[in-house]
Amino acid sequence: xNNEWFREKSFHQTHSVGFKLKSILHEExxxxxxxxxxxxxxxxxxxxxDDKCMVSQADEFVYHEVVSHIPYMCKPIVKNVLIIGGGDCxxxxxxxxxxxIHSIDLVEIDERVVEVSKKYFPECTQAMDDxxxxxxxxxxxxxxxxxxxxxxxIVIDSTDPEDFALGLFTKQFYKHVHEALVEDGIMINQxxxxxxxxxxxxxxxSNMRNxxxxxxxxxxxxxxxxxxxxxxxFSSKKYRPTNxxxxxxxxxxxxxxxxxxxxxxxxxxxxxxxxxHKRAIDQW
Amino acid sequence: xNNEWFREKSFHQTHSVGFKLKSILHEExxxxxxxxxxxxxxxxxxxxxDDKCMVSQADEFVYHEVVSHIPYMCKPIVKNVLIIGGGDCxxxxxxxxxxxIHSIDLVEIDERVVEVSKKYFPECTQAMDDxxxxxxxxxxxxxxxxxxxxxxxIVIDSTDPEDFALGLFTKQFYKHVHEALVEDGIMINQxxxxxxxxxxxxxxxSNMRNxxxxxxxxxxxxxxxxxxxxxxxFSSKKYRPTNxxxxxxxxxxxxxxxxxxxxxxxxxxxxxxxxxHKRAIDQW
Numbered sequence: 001x002n003n004e005w006f007r008e009k010s011f012h013q014t015h016s017v018g019f020k021l022k023s024i025l026h027e028e029x030x031x032x033x034x035x036x037x038x039x040x041x042x043x044x045x046x047x048x049x050d051d052k053c054m055v056s057q058a059d060e061f062v063y064h065e066v067v068s069h070i071p072y073m074c075k076p077i078v079k080n081v082l083i084i085g086g087g088d089c090x091x092x093x094x095x096x097x098x099x100x101i102h103s104i105d106l107v108e109i110d111e112r113v114v115e116v117s118k119k120y121f122p123e124c125t126q127a128m129d130d131x132x133x134x135x136x137x138x139x140x141x142x143x144x145x146x147x148x149x150x151x152x153x154i155v156i157d158s159t160d161p162e163d164f165a166l167g168l169f170t171k172q173f174y175k176h177v178h179e180a181l182v183e184d185g186i187m188i189n190q191x192x193x194x195x196x197x198x199x200x201x202x203x204x205x206s207n208m209r210n211x212x213x214x215x216x217x218x219x220x221x222x223x224x225x226x227x228x229x230x231x232x233x234f235s236s237k238k239y240r241p242t243n244x245x246x247x248x249x250x251x252x253x254x255x256x257x258x259x260x261x262x263x264x265x266x267x268x269x270x271x272x273x274x275x276x277h278k279r280a281i282d283q284w
Numbered sequence: 285x286n287n288e289w290f291r292e293k294s295f296h297q298t299h300s301v302g303f304k305l306k307s308i309l310h311e312e313x314x315x316x317x318x319x320x321x322x323x324x325x326x327x328x329x330x331x332x333x334d335d336k337c338m339v340s341q342a343d344e345f346v347y348h349e350v351v352s353h354i355p356y357m358c359k360p361i362v363k364n365v366l367i368i369g370g371g372d373c374x375x376x377x378x379x380x381x382x383x384x385i386h387s388i389d390l391v392e393i394d395e396r397v398v399e400v401s402k403k404y405f406p407e408c409t410q411a412m413d414d415x416x417x418x419x420x421x422x423x424x425x426x427x428x429x430x431x432x433x434x435x436x437x438i439v440i441d442s443t444d445p446e447d448f449a450l451g452l453f454t455k456q457f458y459k460h461v462h463e464a465l466v467e468d469g470i471m472i473n474q475x476x477x478x479x480x481x482x483x484x485x486x487x488x489x490s491n492m493r494n495x496x497x498x499x500x501x502x503x504x505x506x507x508x509x510x511x512x513x514x515x516x517x518f519s520s521k522k523y524r525p526t527n528x529x530x531x532x533x534x535x536x537x538x539x540x541x542x543x544x545x546x547x548x549x550x551x552x553x554x555x556x557x558x559x560x561h562k563r564a565i566d567q568w
Contacts, residue, residue: 007302014325018291018300041298042480058479062560195342195507196326220558221505221513223479228512229505256559265556272553274504274545276346 001051006038008053010226011196017053017226019043025120030112032164037120043224045120047088049113049159053224055088060124061260063157063190064090066220066270067232069262071153071186072098073248074239078152081105082180084140084168086157087113089125095153096127097255104133105151107144109164111137141167147180154181156189161199169204174211174235184238191217193227194280201231205281208235216241217281218270220261231277242271285335290322292337294510295480301337301510303327309404314396316448321404327508329404331372333397333443337508339372344408345544347441347474348374350504350554351516353546355437355470356382357532358523362436365389366464368424368452370441371397373409379437380411381539388417389435391428393448395421425451431464438465440473445483453488458495458519468522475501477511478564485515489565492519500525501565502554504545515561526555 001007007018019040026037036048044057068091072078079102083091087108095104104127108114114135118125127133136143144154154177161169168189177187191204208215212235222230234241244264256263278284285291291302303324310321320332328341352375356362363386367375371392379388388411392398398419402409411417420427428438438461445453452473461471475488492499496519506514518525528548540547562568 005300007300009302011326014304015327016289016291016300016302016304018293018302020298020300042295043299062558195505221479223511223513227507229507259559261558261560263559266558269553269556272549272556274346274550275540275543275547276545 006040006046006048008051008226011198015196015226017224019046026116028112028116030110032110035112035116037116046224047117047121052159054159055090055117055121055124056224057121057123059221059223060088060090060121062220063222064094064124065259065262066218067091067155067157067188067190068094069252069259070218070234070241070267071188073244073252073264073267074236074241075152075184075186076245079103080151082107082147082151082154084144084154084156084158085165086155088117088121089114089128091155091157092133093124093127096130096133102132104130105136106133107136107138107140109137109139141173144173144176144180149179149182151181152185154185154187156187158190160192161204169207171207171210174208178211178237181237186237186239187212187233187235189233189235191231191233193225193229194231194277195229196227197280201280202282205233205283208233212236214238214240216271217273217277217283219273219277220270231281242268244268290324290330290332292335292510295482299480299510301508303330310400312396312400314394316394319396319400321400330508331401331405336443338443339374339401339405339408340508341405341407343505343507344372344374344405346504347506348378348408349543349546350502351375351439351441351472351474352378353536353543354502354518354525354551355472357528357536357548357551358520358525359436359468359470360529363387364435366391366431366435366438368428368438368440368442369449370439372401372405373398373412375439375441376417377408377411380414380417386416388414389420390417391420391422391424393421393423425457428457428460428464433463433466435465436469438469438471440471442474444476445488453491455491455494458492462495462521465521470521470523471496471517471519473517473519475515475517477509477513478515478561479513480511481564485564486566489517489567492517496520498522498524500555501557501561501567503557503561504554515565526552528552
């Protein structure tokens with residue numbers, strides 16, 4: 001970062017995306033990481049954790065809508081939801097749209113991410129006052145070990161598979177997620193970019209398949225992430241991602257007028273994969 | 285560009301994508317533009333025209349496969365094909381896979397782009413020796429005015445709507461394309477990124493709808509283009525993009541094993557648009 005540009009380097013420091021700066025709004029070192037908020041010309045406000053792009057005003061809705069409404073629309077009953085990571089609270093906002101959900105637990109290791117988001121991204125944190133929402137400032141890996149047969153949906157809203165997020169991509173962790181889910185539960189996680197595959201996508205999917213009987217993948221563009229073309233995992237005990245619950249369709253048709261990305265047509269199409277995507281996840 | 289990195293700035297010079305350089309393989313000033321070939325770590329060889337990314341080894345197949353096989357699969361008879369622009373010849377390669385096509389005309393204003401591509405991107409230009417292929421070193425806008433009721437498919441493989449490519453996005457040009465097409469012909473063109481919409485996507489689609497009765501949009505990721513999430517237009521006199529010709533399906537199922545991106549499932553899904561994409565093209 002200089003006074004004019006912030007650039008995030010990826011793919012072994014050989015690829016970069018850059019944002020021209022209006023100003024640096026915030027900077028601090030928390031117990032866990034460096035936290036910055038920038039104001040940029042192309043994507044508005046931009047949250048960085050250890051100088052990696054996490055959330056921007058220009059595209060936050062994509063990630064938040066696609067990890068929440070896809071599993072919600074595939075499972076008849078959704079009462080209890082868990083989000084691990086995701087301290088910007090945007091995923092909470094999306095689940096909170098559904099009044100049939102009883103509880104939304106957010107487990108974020110770094111409470112400063114939540115506080116900074118409340119100040120600079122109030123459009124993301126707006127549902128944190130909802131009485132169904134509980135914030136746990138803990139390590140998600142430890143939190144989940146104590147939960148059994150409880151959650152309908154668990155979203156792993158993690159950073160890349162490195163440093164303290166590495167444990168969120170292991171067979172052992174997926175086994176604990178499986179145990180924390182009800183008998184027809186669904187796990188959603190972010191699974192990186194297949195063009196610039198620094199972290200081994202095949203291995204992530206192999207670990208998921210080791211635990212879940214149904215493992216599918218879909219994609220959505222995240223403008224601020226390296227390579228933009230982003231993949232997500234759908235790991236399920238019972239339901240398939242393209243069997244949308246028919247009784248929810250007319251409800252979602254109305255709701256999606258207020259959404260910026262998600263609709264049920266797009267949902268169906270997102271699971272119709274290109275050859276590159278199929279090969280990247282060994283589903284060929 | 286410095287000795288270590290090439291960066292393309294977009295969206296009013298506020299957003300950038302950068303590539304760490306191995307070396308600069310070629311540089312020249314042609315009659316029309318500056319032409320460079322770089323060798324990079326993240327995307328391999330990379331062709332620049334006036335310092336804008338055009339083709340890379342890492343993702344050229346996406347663009348070339350999605351502008352060719354989509355219209356081919358929607359029209360029962362495809363005999364004569366025209367490509368305007370596209371001097372890298374990758375679109376020619378994809379159409380040449382289909383033995384039922386009689387002629388493939390490529391109209392590229394700058395023959396130096398073709399020559400440089402032959403040297404540095406032989407995987408793209410490999411079909412230029414095919415006896416069905418004709419290269420016309422001319423202005424596509426003038427070329428098309430003389431053609432009437434001849435082409436089954438016309439692909440506008442253009443740069444951004446500025447400078448000498450601006451004329452490839454006008455109502456007048458689309459009218460000439462319409463006249464050059466047979467009575468059930470299809471036009472395909474690149475229509476920019478809706479997140480970083482510098483050039484007015486709504487206006488491009490409005491111009492297309494002014495001439496064609498069926499105008500649809502689809503997307504595919506182009507890793508080297510600004511914002512990656514790329515949209516394409518499907519403008520048609522008769523056929524709809526999701527009505528794949530059933531007699532071609534088993535043929536394509538075999539062929540697509542050799543393709544890196546396209547398959548008929550992905551084709552169907554690519555037209556199931558997100559809310560953002562629908563709103564960007566005024567198809568809401």
